[in-house]
Amino acid sequence: MTTGEQSGTGRTEYAGVGLGEEGLAATPFRQITRWVGEARARQQEQGDVPEPDALSVATVDDDGPDVRTVLMRFLDARGPGFVTNLRSTKGRQLEVRPQIAASLTWPSMFRAIRFRGTAELVERAEVEAYFRQRPWGSRISAWASEQSQPATGRAQLEAAYAEYAARFPDHGRPDDVPVPEHWGAIRVRADRVEFWAGRMNRLHDRLVLTRVTPGDLDDAGAWRLTRLQP
Numbered sequence: 001m002t003t004g005e006q007s008g009t010g011r012t013e014y015a016g017v018g019l020g021e022e023g024l025a026a027t028p029f030r031q032i033t034r035w036v037g038e039a040r041a042r043q044q045e046q047g048d049v050p051e052p053d054a055l056s057v058a059t060v061d062d063d064g065p066d067v068r069t070v071l072m073r074f075l076d077a078r079g080p081g082f083v084t085n086l087r088s089t090k091g092r093q094l095e096v097r098p099q100i101a102a103s104l105t106w107p108s109m110f111r112a113i114r115f116r117g118t119a120e121l122v123e124r125a126e127v128e129a130y131f132r133q134r135p136w137g138s139r140i141s142a143w144a145s146e147q148s149q150p151a152t153g154r155a156q157l158e159a160a161y162a163e164y165a166a167r168f169p170d171h172g173r174p175d176d177v178p179v180p181e182h183w184g185a186i187r188v189r190a191d192r193v194e195f196w197a198g199r200m201n202r203l204h205d206r207l208v209l210t211r212v213t214p215g216d217l218d219d220a221g222a223w224r225l226t227r228l229q230p
């Protein structure tokens with residue numbers, strides 16, 4: 001992977017190695033895990049991929065589209081998943097309209113993966129196992145924050161945190177804090193996955209896999225490959 005050059009006009013040349021049909025892994029899942037693995041490794045080695053798991057998540061409601069960034073906390077052959085407050089704006093939007101889109105973007109690697117599909121809840125057992133290994137303070141905040149609701153000020157948040165910290169003291173155990181009922185995880189069950197690789201002169205590679213029969217991301221026969229113009 002070469003690095004981009006900043007030209008005199010302030011434009012970055014995307015000098016990535018690209019992605020050809022022949023270089024694509026046998027299934028979308030294997031291609032996703034390959035790129036995610038390479039992004040995480042690059043952050044470890046070169047430090048220029050901060051938050052390689054940052055996932056932009058788009059939803060839609062009657063006012064139109066909405067987007068925010070979360071962290072990808074689950075990834076399996078069903079799709080990427082993230083934890084959140086299920087009563088948050090995104091949680092409520094997805095309950096009404098489960099259509100969802102998401103993207104992982106690694107600018108320093110000239111790569112992005114884009115997902116479109118349907119939101120579904122991650123199984124409770126998985127959510128609980130994940131919650132228990134979060135730091136105690138994060139588990140307290142899951143109780144203290146009515147995510148997406150207005151707050152009167154910072155003091156309100158600090159007071160709510162103190163209240164739950166007193167209610168569920170830190171004994172250093174994973175079950176010190178119960179999992180709030182309103183806290184959970186959402187999976188993007190993808191029907192379409194695009195691998196974008198930036199190349200010289202804006203002649204980028206875009207390989208799109210569209211689900212054509214039932215099957216998960218690791219089922220080679222369920223997906224049709226299309227190259228899109230950049």
Ligand SMILES: Cc1cc2nc3c(=O)[nH]c(=O)nc-3n(C[C@H](O)[C@H](O)[C@H](O)COP(=O)(O)O)c2cc1C
Nearest residue numbers: 054068069070071082083084085088089090091148
């Ligand atoms: C790098 C980064 C990581 C984030 N991770 C999460 C996350 O994993 N879950 C979450 O609910 N919000 C996360 N947030 C906050 C969200 O962007 C957003 O503010 C919040 O979920 C409320 O969104 P909503 O009102 O649309 O529901 C993160 C923000 C950033 C910038």
